[in-house]
Amino acid sequence: MEKIHQHSSFPQPADTDFDNIKIDGCDGANRQRSAEGFAANLKYLLVGVIFGIVFVKAEIVSWFRIQEMFRLDSFHMYGVIGSAVAVGLLSVWLIKKFNIKTLSGETVSIADKVFDKGQVYGGVLFGIGWAITGACPGPLFAQIGAGYFAVAVTLLSAIAGTWVYGLVRARLPH
Amino acid sequence: MNIIEVLKSPWPWYVAGPLIGLTVPVLLLLGNKSFGISSSLRHICAAVIPAGLPFFKYNWRKEVWNLFFVAGIVGGGFVGNFWLGNPDAIVVAEDTRRALAALGVQDFSGLMPADIFALSNVFTVKGLIFFVLGGFLVGFGTRYAGGCTSGHAIMGLSNLQWPSLVATVSFMIGGFACTHLLLPLLLNVVQ
Numbered sequence: 246m247e248k249i250h251q252h253s254s255f256p257q258p259a260d261t262d263f264d265n266i267k268i269d270g271c272d273g274a275n276r277q278r279s280a281e282g283f284a285a286n287l288k289y290l291l292v293g294v295i296f297g298i299v300f301v302k303a304e305i306v307s308w309f310r311i312q313e314m315f316r317l318d319s320f321h322m323y324g325v326i327g328s329a330v331a332v333g334l335l336s337v338w339l340i341k342k343f344n345i346k347t348l349s350g351e352t353v354s355i356a357d358k359v360f361d362k363g364q365v366y367g368g369v370l371f372g373i374g375w376a377i378t379g380a381c382p383g384p385l386f387a388q389i390g391a392g393y394f395a396v397a398v399t400l401l402s403a404i405a406g407t408w409v410y411g412l413v414r415a416r417l418p419h
Numbered sequence: 420m421n422i423i424e425v426l427k428s429p430w431p432w433y434v435a436g437p438l439i440g441l442t443v444p445v446l447l448l449l450g451n452k453s454f455g456i457s458s459s460l461r462h463i464c465a466a467v468i469p470a471g472l473p474f475f476k477y478n479w480r481k482e483v484w485n486l487f488f489v490a491g492i493v494g495g496g497f498v499g500n501f502w503l504g505n506p507d508a509i510v511v512a513e514d515t516r517r518a519l520a521a522l523g524v525q526d527f528s529g530l531m532p533a534d535i536f537a538l539s540n541v542f543t544v545k546g547l548i549f550f551v552l553g554g555f556l557v558g559f560g561t562r563y564a565g566g567c568t569s570g571h572a573i574m575g576l577s578n579l580q581w582p583s584l585v586a587t588v589s590f591m592i593g594g595f596a597c598t599h600l601l602l603p604l605l606l607n608v609v610q
Contacts, residue, residue, distance in 0.1 A: 272570035273455025273485050281450060281484065288449055289484045290491040296442055297495015302426070302503060303435030306496065307530040309511045312519060315598035318512035324432030325439065326572060332440025333454075333577030340444060353447050358565070358580035367563025368571075368586045372593020374556025376602060377549055379531065381568040382561060383456040385554075386489045390496025393531055395538045398546065399554035406558025407460040411474035417563065 276354040277347065300387040308379025315376055361419040367410075426503050429510075443577050452484055455570030457561035459489045500530075522606040535609075545609040564589065 313319035388396040446452040462479045469475035526533040561567040575583020
């Protein structure tokens with residue numbers, strides 16, 4: 246398949262020139278050029294609500310489902326992640342193939358992920374945390390909404406972990 | 420079986436997975452947003468406690484959509500559990516149930532084992548391990564890896580990014596190792 250280097254072929258928003266968010270692989274990045282106000286951001290809140298409902302209803306937020314996954318006792322989580330990737334893959338391919346524009350008429354732009362060793366070291370550390378807490382970051386938020394208030398402590402600790410990473414980043418192998 | 424009953428029963432993977440996958444094009448087409456959740460933790464740091472660290476020196480207001488998104492997930496968690504909640508106990512695979520019972524987990528009634536995730540455990544050794552240590556690893560690890568299950572395993576793989584495959588395999592290695600080697604020790608400590 247043709248490799249598309251989207252972020253080299255489109256002009257960057259002016260304010261990303263000094264924006265060091267680029268050094269982080271642009272996870273969850275906003276690449277829309279026009280600014281959005283509070284009302285415009287509400288649509289992402291709505292997407293989040295639907296997403297959170299799916300998380301709870303498919304029991305992805307369950308510590309037990311994560312245990313089943315890591316014990317290879319159930320296909321459920323593999324089915325969820327596998328079919329999500331399949332649909333995502335097909336969607337991204339269709340968007341590129343037919344050059345489908347965003348609501349505001351921009352060309353869809355996705356940053357390439359750049360390899361560094363953090364994906365291995367950090368990935369393993371996150372995997373350990375995933376098996377302990379039974380949650381990746383998304384389900385943490387859904388679990389709190391579902392009434393497991395103790396998970397707020399997990400979330401605060403995850404924020405602390407992110408902050409400590411920012412503190413020691415320069416001294417870690419990348 | 421009416422529609423509410425269907426919605427209330429647990430959704431199978433072939434319904435939930437494609438719906439989660441659709442988040443990728445929906446966010447891209449709504450506003451050129453790449454799907455990723457762990458970045459919200461970074462934006463919270465940047466907004467609240469940047470402490471002059473270069474890693475948190477960026478225009479987080481531009482990424483505020485991500486905070487709206489996770490706030491929505493909290494709301495969705497509420498709706499999914501309290502309005503559309505499954506009235507029956509979760510069905511845990513028999514082998515997992517047996518293995519966990521042998522490690523001392525007794526409560527299999529909710530989405531989370533109440534023996535561990537009860538609010539009263541926050542200030543105990545259980546809380547220290549399962550909330551504080553676990554949460555720290557999630558936050559530190561996802562940022563070090565540059566993404567989580569959503570940013571790498573779903574968004575990255577959807578865009579055929581091989582570093583995301585490396586990250587996803589690493590997540591699974593960490594999870595398998597922890598479940599089979601570390602978790603028995605941790606659950607033993609908190610018995």
